[in-house]
Amino acid sequence: MSDLHSSISWRRPVAEAAVLAALAALPLVSQDYLLLLTQVAVLALFTLSLELLVGQAGILSLGHAAFFGIGAYAAAFLALAGWEEPISGLLIAGGIAGLAGLAMAPLVLRASGLTQLMVTLCLGLMLHEAASRGRDWTGGDDGLSGFLNSPVLGLFEFDLFGVTGYLYALAVLGICFAAFTLMRAAPFGTALRGIRQNPVRMAALGTPVGARLAQAYALSAAMAGLAGALMAETTQSVALEALSFQRSAEVLIVLILGGVGSRYGALIGAAVYVLARDWLSALSPEYWLGWLGLLMMAVVLVAPRGIAGLLARVRLPRARAKTEDRA
Amino acid sequence: MSGLPIVLFDGTVYGMLLFLMSVGLSVTLGLMGVVNLAHGSFAAIGGFASVVLVHRLGMPFLLGVPLAALITAAIGGVLEAVLFRRLYRRGPLDQVLFTIGxxxxxxxxxxxxWGAGQQPADLPAFLQGQIALWPGAEVGAYRLFLLILGGVLAAGIFFGLERTRFGARVRAAQSDRDMAGGVGINVDRLFLLSFAIGAGLAGAGGALAIPVIGLDPSFPLKYLAFFLIVVSLGGPGTVTGSLVAALIVGIVDVAGKYYLPGAGGFLIYALVVAMLIWRPQGLVART
Structure with missing residues (x-):
């Protein structure tokens, strides 16, 4: 019943704002890791969208890259067509991905368990095939590049060092994380977790189960689309890989690695994953994937609820001792 | 021979290979409830073992392939005892993370x-070239061999599950694991054996598939979607369902490549979505 205790106290938002401010001040100190950290922010946002789906609503997906890719291509199309303003481009791309999610929701929500996983997998693969064949539109295997967004807010130009891209991505992630936190605490989030635990009972309590799940699916798709668009705008390119099965599997791995159902799981998972990937691929360019695999296996054996779960387990005894003191 | 007959023939052969490589996954999913995304690795292990035995050590093909399957079964058994056993009581997400790892x-x-490249396929002389089924109807000798062997193996799997004491125990444990343990079935050993047999079949499939679809280290990931499609389309835990689904997937995929080369894999994925929406429990729902 941890849900009851997760009511937001004043201390958490302050601590989170402090971390965000520290990250935003980073370019003043060093510009070495900005591109890498931008990747972390994009992946964290993408993972957060999957957390909304898997961790909150209990909908399984092995094809979430579909929406990431739709957002990325939409942002690229907009910029190529001359709509170069980044913020509106981001929102439009997210909206398109959300609509796609709304359209696919009835198909995905009909199934459950393995079947649901397979429907999402095959829908994702269909989209990947379509983009791969539609060479005239998507550039096929070459992807899209050579577009440029105008300065953010008309002031900050996307620079070579990635300072603007980094701060822009950080801001989008911060806003989405705040929105996710509010949604999680709102009746909508509570209803989703109730549906995950017992859909029949929630229906009996008068919750429109189908509608809530469809809304969650569309919201998650929109957030994934934002992440894709963010990647397109900060890297000035989109590759076919954005829609691939590997990316769908990757985001699921990151979420489980970080911890499903935890607020920080997506953020921790994305940071650990990208940094571990960067470190391992420098250490052993050919076999880094194998080392990553070992890390994944170790997490399952050592930390069943992901890294966030492990941290909570370390912290929990202290918190418990404190409440006992008070009592 | 060309046109529809060759599409059906090649599709059936491809389907047989898919069946061999995924039937073990269907059994483990139905029996132990493990989403084993690493199942394709067993097919790859069998494939590499046969390359070493036949290509490097010069063993006869008909001896090397069964031996490769046995080696794979042994490795599968060891992995079940050491690693997979820990996953049975865990949630599907942990299983996904672990097996992808x-x-x-x-x-x-x-x-x-073995390096990142494609592996060589050595076929004995009598399996090379074309064989005339009847005048004007020539098919590849190796594919005909696969068709017959696949049929024999499928019949063996059915016989083993439906007519032997071991099969009855597997089916009992599938319907109720605890009850099966209660009436004196050694469930742990049963899991070990069925996992090893499933791995061995996948190993045989992987070894036999090299001349048809090739083999390289990324094989388990490349065909993962196909194995999952076969299992979910057929319904986890049903051998009949897996066979029917594998044949459908094989024939549709070959037909798509033959008649609509521009569509790529699109056709097969659309078919799977449509069929899963039509029958969410799989073609043959387990009772």
């Missing part, structure tokens, strides 16, 4: 040993 490790290990 295993695939990554396996890809790195096999790349280190």
């Amino acid at each position: 295993m695939v990554y490790v396996w890809i790195a290990v096999s790349t280190r040993i």
Whole structure:
């Protein structure tokens, strides 16, 4: 019943704002890791969208890259067509991905368990095939590049060092994380977790189960689309890989690695994953994937609820001792 | 021979291979409830073992392939006892993370040993070339061999599950694991054996598939979607369902490549979505 205790106290938002401010001040100190950290922010946002789906609503997906890719291509199309303003481009791309999610929701929500996983997998693969064949539109295997967004807010130009891209991505992630936190605490989030635990009972309590799940699916798709668009705008390119099965599997791995159902799981998972990937691929360019695999296996054996779960387990005894003191 | 008959023939052969490589996954999913995304690795292990035995050591093909399957079964048994056993009581998400991790490790290990390229396929002389079924109807000798062998193996699997004491125990444990333990079935040993047999069949499939679809270290990831499609389309835990689904997937995929080469894999994925929406429990729902 941890849900009851997760009511937001004043201390958490302050601590989170402090971390965000520290990250935003980073370019003043060093510009070495900005591109890498931008990747972390994009992946964290993408993972957060999957957390909304898997961790909150209990909908399984092995094809979430579909929406990431739709957002990325939409942002690229907009910029190529001359709509170069980044913020509106981001929102439009997210909206398109959300609509796609709304359209696919009835198909995905009909199934459950393995079947649901397979429907999402095959829908994702269909989209990947379509983009791969539609060479005239998507550039096929070459992807899209050579577009440029105008300065953010008309002031900050996307620079070579990635300072603007980094701060822009950080801001989008911060806003989405705040929105996710509010949604999680709102009746909508509570209803989703109730549906995950017992859909029949929630229906009996008068919750429109189908509608809530469809809304969650569309919201998650929109957030994934934002992440894709963010990647397109900060890297000035989109590759076919954005829609691939590997990316769908990757985001699921990151979420489980970080911890499903935890607020920080997506953020921790994305940071650990990208940094571990960067470190391992420098250490052993050919076999880094194998080392990553070992890390994944170790997490399952050592930390069943992901890294966030492990941290909570370390912290929990202290918190418990404190409440006992008070009592 | 060309046109529809060759599409049906090649599709059936491809379907047989898919069946061999995924039937073990269907049984493990139905019996132990493990989403084993690393199952394709067993097909790859069998494939690499046969390459070593036949290509490097010069063993006869008809001896090397069964031996490769046995080696794979032994490795599968060891892995069940050491690793997979820990996953049975865990949630599907943990199983996904763990088994994908295993695939990554396996890809790195096999790349280190055999390199990233395609592996050679050695066929004995009598399996090369074309054979005339009747005048004007020539088919590849090896594909005909696969068709017959696949049929024999499928019949063996059915016989084993439906007519032997071991099969009855597997089916009992599938319907109720605890009850099966209660009436004196050694469930742990049963899991070990069925896992090893499933791995061995996948190993045989992987070894036999090299001349048809090739083999390289990324094989387990490349065909993962196909194995999952076969299992979910057929319904987890049903051998009949897996066979029917594998044949459908094989024939549709070959037909798509033959008649609509521009569509790529689109056709097969659309078919799977449509069929899963029509029958969410799979073609043959387990009772």
